[in-house]
Amino acid sequence: MKPGTFATVFSQRETVKGHFLMTVKAPASFREAIPGQFIMVRLEGSTPPFLSRPFSIYSIYSQGNDTFVEIFYKVVGKGTLAFSRLQEGDALNILGPLGRGFDIPPSCKKIVLIAGGIGVAPLSFLAQHCGEDTRGTEIICYLGAGSLETVAGLDRLEKICSAVEISTDDGSRGYHGPVTGLFKRDMGLYPEDTTWIYSCGPRPMLRGLQKLLKDQPCVCQVSLEERMACGIGACLGCVVSLRPDGAEGSLVRVCKEGPVFDIRDVEFGE
């Protein structure tokens, strides 16, 4: 039984423009979370927003008997704006961990992370997880942002990854152009059979990555974001169209069958 549970905001700060890092004190059951899983968060009381919001888990850690869940998010609407105003000690209700996380390779030489904007959140958790368990695995991160003010999650990744390559849409920092363009430049460096790629970001970026990897046999898992009401497979609001090789297309739930999918199976649309 894991019903929704009360939690309190332990700390919250704006790391880069419009991006907030919130630490929530949570029950010990959250320690079982694996990278790529998410939680549903709602504000207590009758104030808006009405529905819970899904957030990727950015990190889980324990201190003494306490368990902390970190979420890292960008303010994009009413819900995230309300969350960004929370302060230490404020009450929340959280449900999780939910969904199917990333598959962690038993052994591989290189892990490549390709993050678009706040898509960095689940990938950073994955990097942390794989970084703790070093068997000579090299983690390289490609981090895309709009401009230098919004490069999100960099500090932590620099500590974990062997290299972090940055791209910005306006060229104000690093490579000038989409993060997929930056990754394309280096693609030849990664042996297909010993590299695992993980990505999260806006749909157009993931669509671009899918095209890039079309003829590459390496594994690439993506974490998708979708509007959802329940997070547990009941509302059927968060469906995405999958079309695995040769199979007929079908709609599956991002919250239950995902949020992590093989990039080749997803129909990103136009």
Next chain:
Amino acid sequence: MNVRMGVDIGGLTLKNPVMTASGTFGYGEEYAGYLDLNRLGAIVVKGLSLNPREGNPPPRIIETASGMLNAVGLQNVGVKEFIDKKLPYLRTIEPAVVANIFGESVEDYVKVAQILSDAKGVDALEVNISCPNVRRGGIAFGSDPTLAGEVTKAVKGVSRLPVIVKLTPNVTDITEIARSVEAAGADALSLINTLTGMSIDIEKRVPHLEHVTGGLSGPAIKPVALRMVWETVNAVSIPVIGVGGIMNASDAIEFLIAGARAVQVGTANFINPSVAVDIIDGIERYLLDNNIDDIHDLIGTLRI
């Protein structure tokens, strides 16, 4: 100390008046990890059609003021897979199982009703004549007293189970439909289904929902639902189940006082998956606090 919570809905016996509404509780098992399913009076499963349906393309939901719009489009596994894959689990738990059914023609309704009526473990049928989400679907039946009566009579004719007819609020006078359905032999009524609505993205100037319109649910619709339940209770003599925006025990109690014999909890399940049990506990506490030892002494006690 004990209060009697059991009710009878036109031949369907419930240990308490709290049911989970169709389309908000999957096939029950989705919620197994989040609450004690055995506490529930009944589970109304996701609407079933003769053949599986994929539903509408996304985006399918959008939050609105005190509610949400959905245009899921009656996605479901179809009646055969329901019986083979979903019903066995439901048979292992205590709550009554109500199969919600819909179709695009009277013949469809009859076929689905026939199949489910013979399935072991189904305790009642709830006939959706009201879902506004499918262009060719229920709307025509639910908004016309003659058609509503026709489909009710046809389903009743082939079903050995109690038949509950779920009414749409998207009509001029819901009591007119209610009377017609009662005359056609319905054992009970449930109301209301969602109210048709829409929402627009002003940056892109497109509807938020791919289907353009959707069904509004949540606390935004509760006053409308309560008014319609009260009007219907006064217009028919068969039991009425109150549905629409119930978020907590006090909402549920309002419907009972208005005359509903039972209630269905819908959208609230999305926000708090264990809310139905909180509502059962809350009703019990209210009865105790008010020295009422049988829920029937609360139902329909509105003073005007």
